[in-house]
Amino acid sequence: MNKTIKGKAFVVGNDIDTDQIIPAEHLVYSLDDPKERRFYGRYSLSGVPEKESGLPKGGIPFTEPDKFESDYKIIIAGKNFGCGSSREHAPFSLQMAGVEAVVATGYARIFYRNAVDGGFIIPYESHDDLLDHISTGDEVEIDGELNIIKNITTGKTFPLNKLGDVIDIVEAGGIFKYAAKHGML
Amino acid sequence: MSMTLTEKILAKASGRTRVDAGETVWVNVDILMTHDVCGPPTIGIFKREFGEDARVWDKDKVVIIPDHYIFTNDKYANRNVDILRAFAAEQDLPHYYDVGTERYKGVCHVAMPEEGFTRPGDVLFGTDSHTCTAGAFGQFATGIGNTDAGFILGTGKLWVKVPETMKFIFEGEIPPYIMAKDLILQIIGDIGVDGATYRAMEFAGDGVMNMDMEGRMTLTNMVIEGGGKNGVIEPDDVTFDYVRKRTDYDFTPLYNDPNPKYHSVRRYKSSELEPMVAKPHSPDNKATVTEVKGTQLTRAYIGSCTGGKITDFEAAAKIIKGHQVGVETYVVPATTLVREQLKTTYHDGETLWNIFEEAGAHMGEASCAACLGGPSDTFGRLQSEEICISTTNRNFPGRMGSKKAQVYLASPYTVAASAITGKITDPREYLPVEAVHSGTQTSR
Ligand code: SF4
Numbered sequence: 320m321n322k323t324i325k326g327k328a329f330v331v332g333n334d335i336d337t338d339q340i341i342p343a344e345h346l347v348y349s350l351d352d353p354k355e356r357r358f359y360g361r362y363s364l365s366g367v368p369e370k371e372s373g374l375p376k377g378g379i380p381f382t383e384p385d386k387f388e389s390d391y392k393i394i395i396a397g398k399n400f401g402c403g404s405s406r407e408h409a410p411f412s413l414q415m416a417g418v419e420a421v422v423a424t425g426y427a428r429i430f431y432r433n434a435v436d437g438g439f440i441i442p443y444e445s446h447d448d449l450l451d452h453i454s455t456g457d458e459v460e461i462d463g464e465l466n467i468i469k470n471i472t473t474g475k476t477f478p479l480n481k482l483g484d485v486i487d488i489v490e491a492g493g494i495f496k497y498a499a500k501h502g503m504l
Numbered sequence: 505m506s507m508t509l510t511e512k513i514l515a516k517a518s519g520r521t522r523v524d525a526g527e528t529v530w531v532n533v534d535i536l537m538t539h540d541v542c543g544p545p546t547i548g549i550f551k552r553e554f555g556e557d558a559r560v561w562d563k564d565k566v567v568i569i570p571d572h573y574i575f576t577n578d579k580y581a582n583r584n585v586d587i588l589r590a591f592a593a594e595q596d597l598p599h600y601y602d603v604g605t606e607r608y609k610g611v612c613h614v615a616m617p618e619e620g621f622t623r624p625g626d627v628l629f630g631t632d633s634h635t636c637t638a639g640a641f642g643q644f645a646t647g648i649g650n651t652d653a654g655f656i657l658g659t660g661k662l663w664v665k666v667p668e669t670m671k672f673i674f675e676g677e678i679p680p681y682i683m684a685k686d687l688i689l690q691i692i693g694d695i696g697v698d699g700a701t702y703r704a705m706e707f708a709g710d711g712v713m714n715m716d717m718e719g720r721m722t723l724t725n726m727v728i729e730g731g732g733k734n735g736v737i738e739p740d741d742v743t744f745d746y747v748r749k750r751t752d753y754d755f756t757p758l759y760n761d762p763n764p765k766y767h768s769v770r771r772y773k774s775s776e777l778e779p780m781v782a783k784p785h786s787p788d789n790k791a792t793v794t795e796v797k798g799t800q801l802t803r804a805y806i807g808s809c810t811g812g813k814i815t816d817f818e819a820a821a822k823i824i825k826g827h828q829v830g831v832e833t834y835v836v837p838a839t840t841l842v843r844e845q846l847k848t849t850y851h852d853g854e855t856l857w858n859i860f861e862e863a864g865a866h867m868g869e870a871s872c873a874a875c876l877g878g879p880s881d882t883f884g885r886l887q888s889e890e891i892c893i894s895t896t897n898r899n900f901p902g903r904m905g906s907k908k909a910q911v912y913l914a915s916p917y918t919v920a921a922s923a924i925t926g927k928i929t930d931p932r933e934y935l936p937v938e939a940v941h942s943g944t945q946t947s948r
Binding site for chain 2: 334336338339342343344346347348349350351366368398399402403404405406407408410425426427428429432433436437484493494495498503504
């Protein structure tokens with residue numbers, strides 16, 4: 320993976336479930352229609368309780384109410400990110416909001432699978448709990464070759480786990496592209 | 505080396521003699537299930553990738569059950585069902601259960617067994633996280649997203665990482681005031697909401713094997729609340745009886761080899777179990793009913809794939825009969841069949857339907873309803889600061905509607921007893937003395 324991702328970080332806590340990533344009432348919009356699908360970006364992470372939205376301070380909306388895209392490109396989270404339902408709308412909503420990668424200490428497996436197979440965002444795992452080291456709004460950079468994340472604002476660097484088994488699918492850009500590449504379709 | 509039941513199913517489905525936990529294998533899919541929320545985007549992906557004129561890989565293996573947003577005026581939600589209908593017609597799918605027709609079922613995870621799609625030894629994927637419910641039948645069943653489902657629609661295959669298995673054994677007879685929901689809330693409280701991530705959860709022991717299929721389904725339904733990939737119970741005569749009554753399909757049951765390698769084994773003494781709740785806002789936020797007894801409520805809800813089966817209502821009716829509910833109480837049968845059964849199942853000479861109606865409960869149509877909040881006109885939805893006790897499976901912030909609401913999860917017994925008093929109440933206060941001391945649990 321030789322990709323570098325650079326942007327502002329948005330920090331949330333543990334066990335962010337799919338209802339917090341995209342509340343069920345918004346699942347009705349078309350994912351194909353270019354106008355309608357923008358609402359997934361608008362409501363992405365809108366289910367996170369206010370005081371836990373944008374840590375450590377909280378009270379920070381991920382997407383400004385009148386916008387369809389977020390200013391933040393990288394999500395920093397604790398354990399079990401994406402638990403709950405199987406809705407692929409969750410990683411999709413993050414992608415629509417402009418997110419390119421999530422860095423969490425762990426994922427719920429369906430979310431992880433959806434993120435990879437759909438090619439929506441890259442789900443990185445970090446061994447360290449980054450909640451103590453990165454604040455919402457910090458400028459961060461992920462180096463996909465060295466498997467590190469750097470907090471440019473503070474100058475500190477942290478290791479990321481290798482992507483492992485799924486790296487081929489991530490590099491291909493999703494399960495369909497992977498399968499095509501390997502003559503499976 | 506010996507294999508676990510889950511490994512054996514995945515070995516069979518991938519055409520191999522053995523697989524090991526941790527390996528990635530491609531499996532042939534026996535059934536793909538989808539519903540009104542994830543079906544339309546799945547269909548969109550299928551058409552995008554395989555072409556407008558593409559045909560599904562095997563129409564007998566595709567099951568489409570609209571259930572989530574049914575009785576609503578939300579135009580987008582209704583459009584989703586239109587998309588399913590058009591696709592089923594275009595592909596000539598035999599297993600589509602349309603809204604507004606006699607075929608309409610309701611909640612997919614209860615409808616799947618009713619229609620004979622949960623078969624020992626098979627592989628089932630569904631675009632819903634509670635697809636794991638079907639593991640109660642000795643099937644490998646797990647939830648997936650739309651992209652994976654679109655891939656299966658075109659190819660009939662999917663990659664799976666073979667999970668390790670965590671085994672949970674309940675030794676001895678389950679006390680009559682304890683229900684399957686108490687067992688699984690106890691387990692999730694013990695291991696946490698990510699305690700089984702990437703793993704299979706197997707339930708065993710005489711406490712489990714003496715349960716009917718519906719009790720077993722309550723266990724496997726909630727493995728996803730522990731982060732599990734699939735739940736599984738070895739099939740037995742109870743399983744075969746249930747399945748054979750509903751399908752002629754020729755299944756091949758599989759079992760654990762002797763002494764397979766488990767990730768871990770946990771043992772519980774059934775007699776020591778207590779009625780449990782999960783407090784707001786997480787299914788692993790466990791407490792015994794004794795610890796939270798007296799907590800004020802504003803609502804009670806009995807329904808969903810995990811708590812809206814006929815045996816759940818039989819249990820609740822046993823407690824509610826002859827009482828008035830003290831808070832707004834919503835009764836939502838999972839499927840149209842369960843709704844029928846409410847009118848034909850008697851407790852003490854009265855139908856369950858009458859018992860709930862006379863107690864003052866609101867009676868709903870078969871669907872997911874407020875289990876997942878849904879559009880604002882959804883039956884039973886929590887609109888603001890309600891404090892609800894519910895037989896459903898999730899209580900994350902906003903799950904049943906408003907983020908301001910608080911949800912306690914509990915067994916049908918506990919929810920029924922609490923509905924009467926308007927406070928969290930121990931079901932032992934309402935169960936007949938003989939049921940508390942000896943007697944048998946509602947079972948069939
Ligand atoms: S009843 Fe609830 S948990 Fe079950 S499928 Fe419907 S929304 Fe999901």
